[in-house]
Amino acid sequence: MVVILKPKDDADKILKEIQEFLTVRGLKVSEKKTKLVKATDGFDFLGWHFKVQTNGKFRCVPSEDNYKTFRQKVKNIVNCSNYGARVKAMKLAPLVRGWRNYHRYCKMDGSRFTLWRMIHRAFKVFNKEKKLNRYTATELIKKAFPAVSYSENRHINVKCNKSPYDGNMVYWSKRNSKLYDGATSGCLKKQNHSCGHCGLKFMEDERVLLHHIDGNHDNWKPKNLMAVHHSCHQYIHMGKTEKV
Structure with a gap:
């Protein structure tokens, strides 16, 4: 875990607050795996290098x-x-x-x-x-080497008062749908951010797949598309075999 510190932050105070937050959930901070750094010094995390420049502008590049x-x-x-x-x-x-x-x-x-x-x-x-x-x-x-468009710092921020632990499934489902575009995004809006098979909301860590209702993957008409959970998609196709 990386704890980012601002110039006026008290490291011990912040670490204590994090420890209290995790203790309630049955977790604890590992001293060996926890690193305290200043945002202006930069750090690597999940393949990215994060750094706040001296002008206050945030920068992120591949590590x-x-x-x-x-x-x-x-x-x-x-x-x-x-x-x-x-x-x-x-x-x-x-x-x-x-x-x-x-x-x-x-x-x-x-x-x-x-x-x-x-x-x-x-x-x-x-x-x-x-x-x-x-x-x-x-x-x-x-x-x-296909070209992929990029847009610096256009990731979707989490609202300051929201947390994966607050139980607000509607918010996290809607936020998750913004991570998709094209036909998938359209299906999610049409289905009110719920799985077309089981009817449950999509959580942030769940993968959303497009299902072709008639089985024809060349048929991309909106009526033939349905957004489903990855597990639901596997269940739909379970046991299906090609006819000889």
């Missing part, structure tokens, strides 16, 4: 360890001699898209996080294949 791990995964695929360029592009696309989506609310401008060096290296490897030329290699690069 150094997270970036190095991601870069190594890309390097392993690009340099693998067992795959052709098309297979490499297919394997890179979900990896790159997932990484960029995870950091979509960070400060991602600059050549480093545009992945220019990785893209340049992958292009040189792809272009060496006999069956490819620079045009086909460029098309594969676009598939391997």
Whole structure:
């Protein structure tokens, strides 16, 4: 756990308040795993590096360890001699898209996080294949490194008086629906933020899936879509087999 301190904060007082909060819930603070830091010093958490600059502006970027791990995964695929360029592009696309989506609310401008060096290296490897030329290699690069829009600090803030422990399921369900867009967001609003199968509200830590009612995944008409819990989606499809 990381405790962020403002200049006028008393570290011992804050740590005591946190301990009292957790004790009521049967938990306690681990001294070995708890770190007290100033917001202006910066810290790493869940793959991000958080820091409040001297001008008071908040900054968040992918952490150094997270970036190095991601870069190594890309390097392993690009340099693998067992795959052709098309297979490499297919394997890179979900990896790159997932990484960029995870950091979509960070400060991602600059050549480093545009992945220019990785893209340049992958292009040189792809272009060496006999069956490819620079045009086909460029098309594969676009598939391997899909663009994902980002908007710094546009994450959805939790209201100051709300807590996952307050039992306000309606608030957390509505907040969770804002994390989705497109058809999923539309279904959640239409279903009043409830599961279309079981009727229960969606909690913040529950994954929401889109279910195609007629089983046709090419039918994206609003009437054919239903937002359901991940567990409910598995239950709906349980035991279903293809007809021969």
